[in-house]
Amino acid sequence: MATLTVTIKEEVVLNDTEHGTETVFSDTSISEFFERIVRCPHTSETTLISFGAAAAGGTFVDTTCEYLRITNNSDTNFITLRVLGNSEEYFVKVEPKGSYILFNDQMDANASGSATASLANIDEIKAQADTATGQVSIFAAA
Numbered sequence: 800m801a802t803l804t805v806t807i808k809e810e811v812v813l814n815d816t817e818h819g820t821e822t823v824f825s826d827t828s829i830s831e832f833f834e835r836i837v838r839c840p841h842t843s844e845t846t847l848i849s850f851g852a853a854a855a856g857g858t859f860v861d862t863t864c865e866y867l868r869i870t871n872n873s874d875t876n877f878i879t880l881r882v883l884g885n886s887e888e889y890f891v892k893v894e895p896k897g898s899y900i901l902f903n904d905q906m907d908a909n910a911s912g913s914a915t916a917s918l919a920n921i922d923e924i925k926a927q928a929d930t931a932t933g934q935v936s937i938f939a940a941a
Contacts, residue, residue, distance in 0.1 A: 800827060800828055800829060800830055801827075801829045801830070802825060802826065802827045802829065803825065803826045803829045803832075803865065803866060803940045804823065804824070804825045805823070805824045805825075805866060806821065806822070806823050806824075807821070807822045807823075807824075807900075808820070808821040808822075809821075824866075824902070826865045826866070826940070828865070829865065829940045829941065830941065831854070831859075831940070831941050832938070832939060832940040832941070833848065833857065833859070833937065833938070833939045833940075834936075834937065834938050834939075835857075835936070835937050836872070836934050836935070836936045836937075837926070837934065837935050837936075837937060838932060838933075838934060839878055839926045839927065839928045839932065839933045839934060839935050840927065840928060840932050841876075841927065841928040841929060841930055841931055841932055841933075843927065844881060844925040844926065844927045845925060845926055845927070846923055846924075846925050847869060847880075847923075847924050847925060847926050847935065847937055848867070848923065848924050848937060848939060849922065849923040849924075850864065850884075850904045850920055850921050850922060850923065851922070859904065859939065859941045860941070861904065861920045862903075862904065862905075862920065863904075863941040864901070864903055864904035864939060864940075864941050865902065865903070865940050865941055866900075866901070866902055866938075866939065866940045867900065867901040867902075867904070867924075867937075867938070867939045867940075868898055868899070868900050868936075868937070868938045868939075869893065869898065869899045869900075869924070869926070869935055869936075869937050870893075870896070870897070870898040870899075870935060870936045870937075871893045871894065871895055871896065871897050871898070871933065871935055872896070872933060872934040872935060872936055873895045873896070873928070873931075873933040873934070874895055874896070875895055875931075876895060876928055876929040876930050876931050876933055877892055877893060877894050877895060877897075877928075877929045878892075878893050878926050878927065878928050878929065878933060878935060879891070879892055879893075879926065879927050879929070880892075880893060880899055880924055880925070880926050881924070881925045881926070881927075882906055882908075882921055882924050883921070883922050883923050883924070883925070884906050884919055884920055884921040884922045884923075885906075885907075885919035885920065885922075887906070887907065887908040887909070887919075888908055889906065889908040904920060904921045905918040905919065905920065905921065906918065906919065906920075906921050907919065
């Protein structure tokens with residue numbers, strides 16, 4: 800087993816006063832990871848990562864994901880992520896140089912505005928660039 804350490808830090812100086820926080824997350828049970836840079840077209844979606852019953856290239860076993868980061872490497876164009884699972888989906892806009900982070904592979908999407916969540920496994924995450932083909936970097940650990 801390996802230890803994954805993730806540090807998230809915010810810093811801002813406003814009116815000559817420094818503000819911010821630093822959060823450190825560690826997981827000592829990591830047995831596999833996936834790191835890749837993927838071409839992200841603007842004319843169609845591309846699958847970035849999948850989750851299923853068995854591990855494979857780019858596929859993690861359901862409920863084993865401990866950390867997932869998808870970063871838009873573009874300087875100018877946003878990307879749209881489509882998170883699919885349990886016959887539901889939601890979309891996320893990731894600005895240039897922005898990241899989308901998950902600490903598990905569970906999701907729920909509900910168009911009717913239900914007050915309760917019914918979490919289920921994410922099946923896959925796809926991406927599409929805005930106006931020009933770009934690149935995204937992916938880091939996932941299970």
